[in-house]
Amino acid sequence: MESFDVILVGGGLQSGLCALAALHRRSGLRAAIVERDGRLGGNHTWCFHGGDVEPEDQAWLEPLVVRCWPSYDVAFPGFRRTLDVPYSAVTAERLDEVVGRAVRESSGGAVFCGASATRVAAGEVELADGRRLRAPVVLDARGPEPGDPGGCGFQKFVGLELRLAGPCGLERPLVMDATVPQRDGFRFFYALPFAPDRVLLEDTYFSDRPELDRAALRAGILAASEARGWSVSEVLREEEGVLPMPWRRPAVSVEPPYAGGYRGGWFHPATGYSFPIAVRVARRLADALPGGPGTAAWARWRSEHERQAGFGRLLNRMLFAGIAPDERWRVFARFHRLPEPTIRRFYALRSDWADRVRIVLGSRPHALPTPRMLYRWLTA
Numbered sequence: 001m002e003s004f005d006v007i008l009v010g011g012g013l014q015s016g017l018c019a020l021a022a023l024h025r026r027s028g029l030r031a032a033i034v035e036r037d038g039r040l041g042g043n044h045t046w047c048f049h050g051g052d053v054e055p056e057d058q059a060w061l062e063p064l065v066v067r068c069w070p071s072y073d074v075a076f077p078g079f080r081r082t083l084d085v086p087y088s089a090v091t092a093e094r095l096d097e098v099v100g101r102a103v104r105e106s107s108g109g110a111v112f113c114g115a116s117a118t119r120v121a122a123g124e125v126e127l128a129d130g131r132r133l134r135a136p137v138v139l140d141a142r143g144p145e146p147g148d149p150g151g152c153g154f155q156k157f158v159g160l161e162l163r164l165a166g167p168c169g170l171e172r173p174l175v176m177d178a179t180v181p182q183r184d185g186f187r188f189f190y191a192l193p194f195a196p197d198r199v200l201l202e203d204t205y206f207s208d209r210p211e212l213d214r215a216a217l218r219a220g221i222l223a224a225s226e227a228r229g230w231s232v233s234e235v236l237r238e239e240e241g242v243l244p245m246p247w248r249r250p251a252v253s254v255e256p257p258y259a260g261g262y263r264g265g266w267f268h269p270a271t272g273y274s275f276p277i278a279v280r281v282a283r284r285l286a287d288a289l290p291g292g293p294g295t296a297a298w299a300r301w302r303s304e305h306e307r308q309a310g311f312g313r314l315l316n317r318m319l320f321a322g323i324a325p326d327e328r329w330r331v332f333a334r335f336h337r338l339p340e341p342t343i344r345r346f347y348a349l350r351s352d353w354a355d356r357v358r359i360v361l362g363s364r365p366h367a368l369p370t371p372r373m374l375y376r377w378l379t380a
């Protein structure tokens with residue numbers, strides 16, 4: 001049996017950040033990552049807003065960032081805005097490289113790729129090949145549990161990273177382009193210009209249904225590129241997601257093994273983003289090592305998170321149960337007219353009471369809700 005100070009189960013975003021934070025803040029720590037696939041990180045591009053992470057976390061996050069833009073745009077019918085908020089991108093490829101190297105080069109650390117965890121318990125993890133690993137602290141970050149998240153809308157998208165024959169003309173990310181035809185709920189395009197001729201273009205829906213028609217979305221993205229005057233010379237890669245936007249509180253245990261990342265409900269219910277929250281969990285866990293936080297501290301962190309997440313769930317309930325699908329874009333247009341600090345704190349899941357009032361008042365449905373909508377809103 002191999003022994004470590006901490007075992008991070010599931011080699012995705014949460015475990016990767018925990019490993020980096022732990023090695024940065026606690027040198028000499030023996031960390032193990034267990035990942036079912038052949039490499040860490042899966043197939044994602046993760047982005048976060050400036051203001052999502054504390055200055056003290058910038059240093060250990062910096063090697064992960066493949067590109068940081070000083071500002072980003074949003075566009076709605078009749079309204080376009082540039083937000084002077086930095087926007088950074090991290091790729092799964094970079095996470096694999098940086099986290100893998102940091103853990104392997106640390107003394108006593110290990111990365112187990114192609115290793116499925118079959119039993120995750122407090123103090124012990126068993127792998128499919130029968131190996132057993134032991135550590136006083138085990139974090140279970142194997143991604144969302146399959147099954148019905150219960151009371152939920154969905155953020156779903158397909159993205160294509162495109163090589164273009166000429167420059168795309170975007171200087172900064174277009175994080176929400178809702179000038180596209182609205183269907184299947186609130187719909188927008190998302191464009192990340194990694195280089196003048198390389199752009200990630202995503203077709204995103206805040207929908208009542210989780211189903212994703214990949215072929216249709218793929219074809220639609222290529223058609224939209226052409227319509228923007230972009231001549232696509234190559235599709236470099238593809239990614240997709242169906243993220244829950246719940247309006248009920250998840251039932252998550254606070255007992256060890258600690259549930260991290262999406263599995264532990266550590267995400268922003270109203271945006272689907274988990275990066276800022278995963279950073280906070282990573283820093284707190286790192287500070288609590290090697291002994292571990294203990295159930296009481298973990299429960300306290302969870303209730304702090306739930307106080308903010310509860311507001312996000314209320315917004316989901318209002319959006320999905322209270323506003324007709326083809327009217328939903330107006331909520332986001334109004335939201336993006338709010339003062340920049342309110343928007344920044346919202347994405348960081350740190351809204352104060354004044355922000356909440358502003359957001360809710362700015363999110364009133366354009367038309368008065370029908371009695372049926374009101375009933376669904378109150379009883380969902």
Ligand SMILES: Cc1cc2nc3c(=O)[nH]c(=O)nc-3n(C[C@H](O)[C@H](O)[C@H](O)COP(=O)(O)OP(=O)(O)OC[C@H]3O[C@@H](n4cnc5c(N)ncnc54)[C@H](O)[C@@H]3O)c2cc1C
Pocket residue numbers: 009010011012013014015034035036037040041042043044045046047048115116117118141142143144239240241242243260261262263272273274275276
């Ligand atoms: C395509 C995509 C893009 C996203 N973009 C953003 C974004 O821009 N910003 C943002 O904040 N959020 C984003 N999200 C949401 C969220 O941040 C991600 O889903 C994030 O990866 C969740 O982190 P996690 O560590 O909980 O799970 P994951 O990153 O999914 O990691 C879980 C890992 O566990 C592994 N695993 C599962 N079962 C086992 C097992 N039995 N044994 C061993 N390993 C196992 C999986 O293979 C996986 O690698 C995105 C989500 C998707 C799907």
